Amino acid sequence: MGVAERKEREKELRSESIIDAAERIFFSKGFEHATMNDVAEKAELSKGALYLYFHSKNELCMAILQRSLIILKKRMILLLDDNNLSGIEKFARLARLFIAFAKEHPNHYNSLLSYREHRGNCPATGRVIKSTIEENKKINGIISDIIRMGKSDKTVNKDIDADKLSLALWGNFTGIMPSSILSEKVIPNFDPEDIIKYHFELLINAIKA
Amino acid sequence: MGVAERKEREKELRSESIIDAAERIFFSKGFEHATMNDVAEKAELSKGALYLYFHSKNELCMAILQRSLIILKKRMILLLDDNNLSGIEKFARLARLFIAFAKEHPNHYNSLLSYREHRGNCPATGRVIKSTIEENKKINGIISDIIRMGKSDKTVNKDIDADKLSLALWGNFTGIMPSSILSEKVIPNFDPEDIIKYHFELLINAIKA
DNA sequence: GTCACCGAGTGACCCACGGTCATATTTTGT
DNA sequence: ACAAAATATGACCGTGGGTCACTCGGTGAC
The missing domain is CATH 1.10.357.10 (Tetracycline Repressor, domain 2)
Structure with missing residues (x-):
């Protein structure tokens, strides 16, 4: 019964791919001028989903x-x-x-x-x-x-x-x-x-x- | 004809008093959570007037x-x-x-x-x-x-x-x-x-x- | 004294953006 | 097959930085 483990792994991957997207956006536009919508689009997710993985824009930045x-x-x-x-x-x-x-x-x-x-x-x-x-x-x-x-x-x-x-x-x-x-x-x-x-x-x- | 000079002085004073107000607000609430309305109120001016003296919230902060x-x-x-x-x-x-x-x-x-x-x-x-x-x-x-x-x-x-x-x-x-x-x-x-x-x-x- | 002018000051308004939430979709366990 | 749970959506909200058409009072020319 490795479902829980697989989900955990997938969650981890999603989280990493969001950080990937955030890096690209933040690094190119600068933190101030980058928006969470930008990040969501790059990560191919909706904005709401980002908040399932990170509390705030600031926390996402801390992850970077x-x-x-x-x-x-x-x-x-x-x-x-x-x-x-x-x-x-x-x-x-x-x-x-x-x-x-x-x-x-x-x-x-x-x-x-x-x-x-x-x-x-x-x-x-x-x-x-x-x-x-x-x-x-x-x-x-x-x-x-x-x-x-x-x-x-x-x-x-x-x-x-x-x-x-x-x-x-x-x-x-x-x-x-x-x-x-x-x-x-x-x-x-x-x-x-x-x-x-x-x-x-x-x-x-x-x-x- | 000291009118121009007097106006210049007054402008300088206004500018300083805005910075005074901004210090109080920014120092007590933190830059992020302080609003330009807060500063305007403390400076006894309208928000619009602040922008006659400083280009932006960031520039006001630089003045501090x-x-x-x-x-x-x-x-x-x-x-x-x-x-x-x-x-x-x-x-x-x-x-x-x-x-x-x-x-x-x-x-x-x-x-x-x-x-x-x-x-x-x-x-x-x-x-x-x-x-x-x-x-x-x-x-x-x-x-x-x-x-x-x-x-x-x-x-x-x-x-x-x-x-x-x-x-x-x-x-x-x-x-x-x-x-x-x-x-x-x-x-x-x-x-x-x-x-x-x-x-x-x-x-x-x-x-x- | 009058009056056109100028520039400081106003605050309703615009809109971008972070964050939320009711709802939809997919996955899971039985 | 189906309900429950997990995951995702995006319309929506509130906030707050910044703008601008307008007011108003002092100024200086006549």
Whole structure:
């Protein structure tokens, strides 16, 4: 009697295909100017059906954000598991990883930045919010692990607080890039990559053993 | 014939009083849930009149954001002009200044974080956008000046790039705090202050002469 | 003093859009 | 075969940003 299981699977698939549609619409028109009707049409469903899967436009957007975190996480896991690199080297590569992610997935990177905008309008108890937080937790965990790895192999100063530094880095990632948008008009030839790289250089100097 | 001048002044005053009203409404209800009718009522004007002064709800919000930058700038100028402190000491106090600003003006700090949300929907040529960018430029300038001051008085390593570090710091400020909102549920007893302070400590270690 | 003019201010109105719900359709269990 | 349950529909609603034809009072020319 696998009917319940099959239904579950199908529900999951529908949900994913709605997110697919939402990504296309939101990424091309922008969240503000995209409508739920647009999404419904792209998903080949009626508008009402969307609300069987997501509480609101904002929650749908959070689902996209969650995907972004997963993409990023996967890349980070590859880095974490690379046995040819010392801890401090992995740390250094985080800079490149962040930049590459933002360049290769500009829309997903963008979605990360509007977290605040959507979070407030989602029911805090919803499954989407919960699993998004879960992903974020994992990402912070991976950064911490990399730093701790550096402490183990003596390439990172043993007094460094892995958890705090991990959070600071995440702040940089979600802060420097957008602030660059504000600054792009201000500083001629401004290059956010450059800023991130420079900042990492300073930090590496500060934490190496 | 001071009529034109008087009218200009009055127009300026009206504009400011609209921003006053908008601050009260937006800060108490949140941008999303506040309506232009609310603002009009608080400003003792009709809704139509608001649009004589601001192109859109988003532009009105940018005007608030600009105020936030001005408040922050004033505090930074006081620090910059303090003759009792060395360059590196001023740099160190920036951490406290950021934290104090965010604590004492939580709503204004918040408004800074929604820059991206509003920017896209304002005419890029509007006076509000232009003067907001101007303020941001000044703030980055002040941070750079502080760092350069440190290089002059030999408390900061002469190889430090003041402009890049300035942008990195601004990114931290607008990144760590909001990321803390995401993380608050993740890390028990998470304290964003702590993260900022810790991050500054590392940087100070990295840049001191 | 009069009067045409100008621009600030008004608020009824438009309409796009998020969200709902009574109803229809399909699937399931017996 | 048929009822019950699950899934989907789309007309409809309310809200709220933004507009515009109009009012009104101060201004300055004569």
